[in-house]
Amino acid sequence: MSERDPLVAGNWKMNGDAGSLDLLLDGVLSELSVLALRRCSVLVFPPYVYLGQVAQKLRGSIVGVGSQDVDQRTQGAVTGGVSAAMVKDAGCGFVLVGHSERRTLFAESDELVSDKFEQCGSQGLVPIVCVGETLEERRRDRTIEVVTRQLRAVTSRVGLAGFDGAMIAYEPVWAIGTGESATPEQAEEVHAGLRKCLAELDEDLSNRTRILYGGSVTADNAVALFGMKNVDGALVGGASLKANSFAEICKAAEES
Numbered sequence: 242m243s244e245r246d247p248l249v250a251g252n253w254k255m256n257g258d259a260g261s262l263d264l265l266l267d268g269v270l271s272e273l274s275v276l277a278l279r280r281c282s283v284l285v286f287p288p289y290v291y292l293g294q295v296a297q298k299l300r301g302s303i304v305g306v307g308s309q310d311v312d313q314r315t316q317g318a319v320t321g322g323v324s325a326a327m328v329k330d331a332g333c334g335f336v337l338v339g340h341s342e343r344r345t346l347f348a349e350s351d352e353l354v355s356d357k358f359e360q361c362g363s364q365g366l367v368p369i370v371c372v373g374e375t376l377e378e379r380r381r382d383r384t385i386e387v388v389t390r391q392l393r394a395v396t397s398r399v400g401l402a403g404f405d406g407a408m409i410a411y412e413p414v415w416a417i418g419t420g421e422s423a424t425p426e427q428a429e430e431v432h433a434g435l436r437k438c439l440a441e442l443d444e445d446l447s448n449r450t451r452i453l454y455g456g457s458v459t460a461d462n463a464v465a466l467f468g469m470k471n472v473d474g475a476l477v478g479g480a481s482l483k484a485n486s487f488a489e490i491c492k493a494a495e496e497s
């Protein structure tokens with residue numbers, strides 16, 4: 242039996258400003274109040290500078306707040322750095338680590354991603370580790386090898402206890418922001434592979450860990466994706482910037 246209720250997370254990336262994000266949140270809250278969700282959890286990931294504002298507005302609501310990243314260090318002479326303790330202090334409960342844009346644009350290695358994951362754990366924050374293959378890797382039939390390597394880098398660092406409660410987001414790099422989502426079958430195959438990898442560590446942990454899919458999720462493809470046994474929700478980029486499309490995805494998750 243699975244204990245995995247669905248979860249939908251909106252990754253706002255580097256978009257919006259104080260006013261527009263406030264309006265977006267108003268829209269999301271009003272759409273969600275109509276849905277009266279019982280099973281589906283909802284999170285949003287604003288840019289750092291708006292974390293406090295968003296967390297304050299969402300206090301007492303059903304929507305949780307997370308940070309898109311954190312620094313791997315705890316404090317000190319790190320100009321521009323933001324620590325796990327700081328995002329927690331700003332009201333976050335969750336953190337994305339190893340998003341492919343961080344891995345590519347900021348050259349984050351598996352090791353650095355594991356450092357960040359570990360920092361989140363030390364602050365009691367729930368990390369969502371993002372994994373995914375490039376188009377080239379998929380063409381060479383390396384998908385499972387790549388995503389399990391990315392996952393194992395973290396699990397071998399933090400162990401069973403350190404991974405408990407965390408989540409995984411499978412985001413094929415070729416599907417992010419391209420309008421070309423993985424098919425439900427492609428997603429399911431990789432999610433099942435990731436779950437098998439976790440089961441090598443611990444069967445129960447594997448059964449209770451949520452694995453989200455990300456990469457051009459829309460209101461149109463969400464139902465089919467959520468119909469897959471090992472797809473426990475979504476990490477949504479572009480479609481999370483419109484209240485109605487984000488709410489539609491939450492509705493699909495709720496009814497999955």
Ligand code: PGA
Nearest residue numbers: 417418456457477478479
């Ligand atoms: P997308 O982004 O939904 O715009 O493809 C997903 C993500 O990067 O998390």
